[in-house]
Amino acid sequence: MTKPESAGHDYDVVISGASLAGSAAAILLARRGVRVALLERRSDPEAYKVLCTHSITANAYPVLDELGLVPAIEKAGAVRNEARWYTRWGWIEPRAAPAGPELPYAYNIRRSVLDPLIRSRAAETPGVDLLLGHQVTGLVREAGRTTGVRASTPQGEREIRARLVVGADGKDSAVAKFAEAPVQQYENARFGYLAHFRNLPLHGGIGQTWFLEPDMAYAFPNDDGVTVMAVLPDKKRLPAFREDLEGSFLSFIRALPEAPPIDSAERVTKIIGLVNYPLHSRKPTTPGVALIGDAALTGDPLWGVGCGWALESAQWLAEAVAPAAAGGGDLDRSLAVYERRHRRRLRGYQYLAADFATARPFNPVERLMFSAAARDEAAARHMHLFASRLITPLRFLNPVALAKASVVNIRHRGAAVPPARLSRTGS
Template sequence: MTKPGTAGDEYDVVISGAGLAGSAAAILLARRGVRVALLERRSDPAAYKVLCTHSLTANAHPVLDELGLLPALEKAGAVRNEARWYTRWGWIEPRAAPTGPELPHAYNIRRSVLDPLIRSRAAETPGVDLLLGHQVTGLLREDGHRGRTAGVRASTSGGEREIRARLVVGADGKDSPVAKFAGLPTRTYENGRFGYLAHFRDLPLRGGIGQTWFLEPDMAYAFPNDDGVTVLAVLPDKARLPAFREDLEGSFLDFVRALPEAPPVDAAERVSKIIGTIDYPLLSREPTAPGLALVGDAALTGDPLWGVGCGWALQSARWLAEEVAPAAAGRGDLDRSLLRYARVHRRRLRPHQYLAADFAKGRPFNPVERLVFSAAARDEAVARHMYLFASRLIGPLRFLSPAALARAAVVDIRHRGAAAPTVPTTR
C-alpha cells in the first residue's frame, strides 16, 4: 500500500526506485513472505521513465506472467514485438517454422503506461509499502563507515528519515545513488553512437511490425506501441554529431527519410519532442555487497539500440527474489544468498554485455557478424536463431556455437556469387 511512513521503521528489504526493476522485485519478494519498503524519489504515482526504447524483449515474458501483468498489458493495448531487420544483404524477417510453435514474444508499450501499472501492482501487494517522495541520501552501516549495509537515510517532505533493513536494493538506474553511497566501482564502456527518438502517431510500418536498420555503423529502429504510437529512434555514429547539433529536427528527419523502405514520417503526426543523449556509455557494477544488491540498470546497462534494458530489469528482479527471499525474511544466510544472485547475474548477462560493448564502438560488422547476418537474410532457420538471440532467450555461446556458424557458412556458400543489394547511405 502507499503510505507516508514514520521515522524509525524496520523492514526485511528496502528498495530504492519504484520503476520496473524495483516494483517487480518488491512484488516477487513480498509474495515470498518478505516485508518490503519500496522507495520512490518522485511523489507522483504516475511518474515514468521518458528516455527508453519502450520495448520488453521476449526474455521478460515469463516474469510478466509471474507478475500477473499479461492480461493488463493486452488490455492497455501493448503490441506484440515481432521484428524485421535491414542489412546490406537485404531484410532479415524471422518467421515461425511451418510445423513449429509461434515465435516467442513480449510487448512494446510506452513507459507512461507501463510504469504506473507495475507500480500500482506493487502498492497493492500485501507486504509492500510504497513510499513516494523518498529520496535516498545515504546508507546506514553496521559498525561504522565500512560495515555492512543495514538500511538507508531518505529525505522526504516531512524531513529526514531512517529505514533499517536486512537488505538494501538499488533499483535506481544507471547513475545509481545507492551504488555510489556504497562505494561500488563502475566499469564503463564507451558508446560510439549517440541517439535521438520521438513518438509519432499514424506512422505505418511494413507488416505493422518493428523495424531495425543496421547501416554500419549507423542504426535506427521503429517500434509500434500502444494507442497507435510508434517510437522512432536514430543512433548515428558520433562523427555525425556536429550536423545534428546544428539542426536537430532537420537532421533527424533527413536521417529517417534516407532509410531503406523509410517510414513515411512526413505524413505522420509527431506527438512528442525529439529527445535523446549524446553520450550513453555501457556500465557494469558488481551486483552485490554485504547487505546490498543491485538490479536493473543499477547493476548493468546495455546499448539502447538492442532494447534489452526493460527485459533485464525484470529478469534481475526475479533472480534476486528467487535467491534471497528466505534469507531476507530471516530464514537463511543472506551473504550466501547474495553470492548466488551475483553468480546468476554475471553468468546470464555479462556475456551479452561483452558483445554489446564491442558493437557499441560504432564499427562495421566483423567477419563473424557478416557471416551470421548475411545468412539470416537468406535462410529462415538462421533468421529464427538470430531472433532468439535478439530476444535474449539464448546466450552468446549458443548463438555463436560451432553448429550455428557452420549452418551460416553453408548458407553463404550456396549464395556465393549472388549480387548483394545496394546499400543506401544515410550520410
C-alpha cells in the same frame, strides 16, 4: 503501513526506485513473505521513465507472466514485438517454422502506461509499503555492511532499517554510489535521439531495425497507435545534429531503406535523446546491498534490452534472497548466488554490446551470421532467439550454427554464379 516484526529492522528489504525493476522486485519478494519498503523519489504515482526503447524483450515474458501483468498490459494496448532487421544483404525477417510453434515474443508498451501499472500492482501487494517522495540520501552502515538507508521525505529526513537494501534507481544509482560498488564503464561511440509518432505505418505493421554500419535506427509500434522512432548515428555526425536537430533527425529517417513515411505522420512528442550514453557494469552486490536493472548493468540502448533485464534481474534477486531476507537464511550466501547468476547470464551480452558500441562495421563472424539470416529462414529464427535474449552468445555462435551459416552462404554464392560462367570454369 506494515508493522515491523523485528526490533532491529523496520523492514526486511528497502528498495530504492519504484519503476520497472524496483516494483517487480517488491511484488516478487513480498509474495515470498518478505516485508518491503518501496521508495520512490518522485511524489507522483503516475511518474514514468521518458527516455526508453519502450520495448520488453521476449526473455522477460516469464517474469511478466509470474507478475500476472500479461492480461493487463494486453488490455492496455501493448503490441507484440515482432520485428525485421535491415542489413546490407537485405532484410532479416524471422517467421515461425511451418507447423512449428510461434516465435517467442513480449511487448512494446510505452512507459507512461507500464510504469504506473506495475507501481500500482506493487502498492496493492500485501507486504509492500510504497513510499512516494522518498529519496535516498545515504546508507546506514554497521560493522562494514549496509543496514538501512537515510531518505529525504515530505516530512523531513528519515532512517529506515532493513536486512537488505536494493538499488533499483537507474544508471546513475545513488545506492550504488553510496555503496561504492565497483564499476566498469565502456564508451559509446554513438549518440541517440527518439520521438513518438502517431499514424506512422510500418512494413508489415511490425518493428523495424536498420543496421547501417555504423549508424543505426529503429521503429517500434506501441500502444494507442504510437510508434517510437529512434536514430543512433556515429558521433562523427553529431556536429550536424547539434546545428539542426529536427532537420537532421528527419533527414536521417527519410534516407533509410524502405523509410517510414515520416512526413505524413503526426509527431506527438519532442525529439529527445542523449549525446553521451556509456555502457556500465557494476558489481551487483556489496555487503547488505543488491543492485538490479540499470543500476547493476546499463546496456547499449540500440539493443532494447533494458526493460527485459530489469524484470529478469528482479526475479533472479527474489528467487535467491527471499528466505534470507525474511530472516531464515544466510543473506551473504544468498547475495552471492544472485551475483553469480547475474554475471553468468548477462556478462557475455554486455561484452558483445560494448564491442559493437565502438561504432565499427560488422566483424567477420557477424557478417557470416547476419548475411545467412537474411538468406535463410532457419538462420533468421536463430537470430531472433538471440535478439530476444533467449539464447546466450555462446549458443548463438556455437560451431553448429556457424557451420550452418557457412553452408547457407556457400549455396547462395553458388546460386548467384551465371550458368555460362559455370560451364567455362567447370571443366
